[in-house]
């Protein structure tokens with residue numbers, strides 16, 4: 445048995461690292477962060493990195509704001525720039541249904557004080573040289589939206605946690621979360637050794653339910669494939685730092701990437717994965733590369749209205765990874781009531797880069813018994829009652845949450 449810790453965080457992705465930072469900066473005792481791979485090497489190195497501020501649910505806007513606040517705070521703490529790109533965003537509506545969604549988003553942004561305003565087609569074309577302006581019905585510009593390299597952000601959380609006294613151990617796989625008499629006692633590592641702790645936070649991303657299964661607990665989410673394509677370089681049409689777009693009528697988002705365009709497309713029936721089929725490293729997992737062209741066949745015609753020569757654009761890269769979706773499209777943060785000392789931070793619903801700072805803050809506040817900054821019931825792991833994340837029926841509900849997603 446190694447030395448005892450107060451809290452062990454399992455998972456060194458955005459959610460685990462943000463939680464470790466929020467705990468360490470509150471001086472929550474001896475904190476150990478463990479990851480079976482390198483820190484920031486799994487889902488958290490594959491995101492499109494949009495930090496979309498406006499959401500129709502106020503608690504989510506609070507959580508995203510916390511991420512922006514963490515970025516400023518960590519830049520001071522680490523004495524370095526993290527490369528936040530404040531490019532602004534454009535949400536485009538060309539149908540009655542998406543206009544209704546746009547109005548709801550604007551109202552939410554107004555209530556929260558997020559700058560936003562409608563702009564003309566001419567102005568849209570000036571900001572986005574690649575767009576067919578005639579296809580744009582209405583466009584709302586939010587100039588303070590930004591993106592950030594997600595691996596840089598994740599490693600900043602980890603290094604800030606270290607700077608505040610936490611320990612970080614990469615390449616250390618947890619075999620099991622250990623418990624006795626209804627309370628967690630620590631973790632058992634893959635090599636059979638044990639580390640004792642009064643508290644364990646399960647932030648193991650797409651793998652989190654594999655650690656819960658032997659404890660007889662199901663967290664209410666499952667990994668669902670998220671993906672985007674990156675075009676070849678064309679610096680005139682895709683200038684660096686032009687606003688990212690959200691186009692619900694095309695089931696698409698875009699953002700600039702040093703002279704190329706990142707195109708995210710959401711198919712009408714998203715694909716969920718049984719967590720039991722995951723490999724330890726995403727590099728070894730097949731996200732259905734063969735289906736990539738089917739998705740393009742379904743989705744590209746919708747985007748063609750806005751990007752008429754989409755078929756001629758050379759595609760340089762395809763990036764796929766797991767986003768963990770929850771049936772109500774909210775996150776999973778809080779105590780796992782069956783075991784004293786066990787907490788979960790998971791179920792990012794494709795928003796862990798944007799909301800990770802806030803998810804970590806809520807987790808830390810609940811662990812330390814502080815007043816939570818957002819209503820915790822919205823995120824409670826047990827809000828669906830008992831669920832079986834390994835059942836195809838439940839996985840289908842989670843996939844539908846992504847299929848029905850409208851925002852960025």
Ligand SMILES: Cc1cc2nc3c(=O)[nH]c(=O)nc-3n(C[C@H](O)[C@H](O)[C@H](O)COP(=O)(O)OP(=O)(O)OC[C@H]3O[C@@H](n4cnc5c(N)ncnc54)[C@H](O)[C@@H]3O)c2cc1C
Pocket residue numbers: 454455456457458459460478479480481482483484485486487488489490491492493494495616617618619647648649650651652655670671672763764765766767790791792793794795796797798799852
């Ligand atoms: C294609 C794509 C695009 C995305 N775009 C955006 C976006 O634009 N904006 C946004 O906000 N979000 C986006 N996301 C979502 C974002 O990537 C996730 O919300 C975020 O990375 C989740 O972080 P995580 O810590 O839960 O998962 P991960 O980064 O996967 O971290 C989990 C960690 O747990 C470790 N682990 C697992 N099991 C064990 C074990 N037994 N022992 C020890 N360690 C273990 C793993 O090694 C891993 O490092 C996107 C996701 C994808 C896939």
